[in-house]
Amino acid sequence: MMMSAIKHMVVFSLHSGKGDAESERFLQISQEELAAIPGVEQFQIFHQVSPKTDYDYGFSMVFADEQAYASYNDHPVHVRYVQERWKTGVSRFQEIDLVLHQ
Template identity: 80%
Template sequence: MSAIKHMVVFSLHSGKENEEAELFLRTSKEELAAIPGVEQFEVFRQVSPKADFDYGFSMVFADGQAYESYNNHPVHVQYVQERWLKQVIRFQEIDLTLHQSS
């Protein structure tokens, strides 16, 4: 299996472009990017009026094993329980690999 690009778009209970949102984004990046196996962690702000989410995270994992390790890592599990579930109002997740045409 090739590298996995994990992306999530979301909106916060606190709204967007405010101090609480900025703290969430900054703290999330610090915590999640430090987990072993996470590569190319990026934070995005939505600019399209066609989308119903305000922010996005993107990261890359070398393979499925690295992705699974991330999902089960204690820092990630704690982050989801103590930060994500309490501060995110809605989200959508997508995981992609490169399409290998024949």
């Protein structure tokens, strides 16, 4: 059975808050660095509008398969990003990885 594409999503809040210059810079750098990693498709950034959650932002991206997702996770740009930006800039997050239910 062939697995369908993986939709990788994360919702998060930043130490810097939301809507300020520091937060916008974090989002811009994230897009520049993460979207350029081979295998990343449909990279998108979202901001929260629902009062039902207190996360402020979200990232969404698609990987063709498990191999593409694993390559992304192990890619030096992603590893450095997590260490230098994510762990220092993000106050809390929830990550989900989904495949199409068939």
